[in-house]
Amino acid sequence: MPQKRALWPMIKPYLTIFDGPLTLIVLLIFGISMVTMYSAGVGFPGRLEDHLRNILLSLLMMWIAACMPPQMLMRLAMPAYVVGVGLLVGVALFGIIKLGARRWINIGIVIQPSEIMKIAMPLMLAWFFQKRETMIRWPEFLVAGVLLIIPVVLIMRQPDLGTATLVMASGFYVIFLAGLPWKLIIGLALAGIAAMPVGWSMMHDYQRERVMTLIDPTADPLGKGFHIIQSTIAIGSGGIPGKGWMHGTQGHLQFIPERTTDFVFAVFSEEFGLIGNLVLCSLYLLLIGRGLLIAANAPTLFARLLAGALSLMFFTYAFVNMGMVSGILPVVGVPLPLMSYGGTAFVTLGLGVGILMSIQRHRKLVQS
Incomplete structure (x- = not known):
């Protein structure tokens, strides 16, 4: 008779993938x-x-x-970002309107592309700074800011302020942790305060x-x-x-x-x-x-x-x-x-x- 294998040794490799805490x-x-x-x-x-x-x-x-190993996540960063931004552009052009907001698109199934950017945004920026690890200077922060602003603006136009806030925050955290100087952060904060009247009108x-x-x-x-x-x-x-x-x-x-x-x-x-x-x-x-x-x-x-x-x-x-x-x-x-x-x-x-x-x-x- 064939011996029965114990259950725990069979499932252990699949469960130890999870981090205990x-x-x-x-x-x-x-x-x-x-x-x-x-x-x-x-x-x-x-x-x-x-x-x-x-x-x-x-x-x-x-x-x-x-x-998925981090190396695979790095390979997915650029495609995920490009697809996400492309879908956001598609939403702006011919998205589905519900309750006065244009946030969804039908690609065979109805999806909300802005949700993709909550993960794709930090993936993309982390990949970007990894590729420039030895030369992170102000031009790199400028490029990262542009990469962040593009999807945020597209999401705000839907309009979806909540998701835009989350995408903005997830991208900013990467830029901040990459070494964004405090002088620049303070300058951006002061500029944001000064631009409040313009933001209010928009x-x-x-x-x-x-x-x-x-x-x-x-x-x-x-x-x-x-x-x-x-x-x-x-x-x-x-x-x-x-x-x-x-x-x-x-x-x-x-x-x-x-x-x-x-x-x-x-x-x-x-x-x-x-x-x-x-x-x-x-x-x-x-x-x-x-x-x-x-x-x-x-x-x-x-x-x-x-x-x-x-x-x-x-x-x-x-x-x-x-x-x-x-x-x-x-x-x-x-x-x-x-x-x-x-x-x-x-x-x-x-x-x-x-x-x-x-x-x-x-x-x-x-x-x-």
Whole structure:
């Protein structure tokens, strides 16, 4: 009789691809996400099942990215950027319009090309600086800035300020980590402040309304200020211990708009309170810290820049989402990472975590 092979030796090579600390942190966030979605998704048939599917898809993307060596990621950087920008141009010319925004394109399937740039942008810039590792001077930073501005402008024209912010942040982190001088950063900041009147005049009406609503949401409490007012009520009413799972009144009485997507943090805060928020924020800090540690120990400039930018991208996601739900930032449609409902964001973030795991895993292989 043929001998039966033990199960663990068969699956071990596939599971050891995952980085232990990162995997534990991500699974804990996924667990909190499922518990929160069970409560927030009441009244949305099939929402919990779809959310679980998105989590599993994210884990699959994570595993695929973790299997890819950094050398392959470098080879994909330029094609991914060119394809992404080409699709953004296609969106501008003949994209699909939904709810007044032209963000999608049909290429056999309907996709949102701006999501590609969240990963393609840091890949491209990390590749660019790797190729010029020994001669990074101001002309290289100028070229990198142009490479960053092209997709950001195309995304802002859709208009999609939230995604444009994330793409801008992911690219800027690479440029900053590559050694952008502080004098230039301060100069750019001062120039940005001076250009605010021009930027204000170029904003769409709904974008200006969001800024004014941030300043005084009570000016239109049943209209434009409704989101912020109800979310801040939910966060404050949770107190320190929270109202308890499934006992959040703002969420279950449907006062919180978009409670499974952009405003899921308000549902979580109401039910789990300050204690729950501290736990969730600690998990995000651990995730970011682990990513930055991987970046610090990466063997090449490409890997260091890419890992650092992806880690800080998670910070941007969490900070912007929590800020807008808490009423300290304008509402720009940025999901809470690994928590908010949405398949595209889960795929993008899964790829980001998988790339971090790839950099860590192949560093160990090189050392051994």
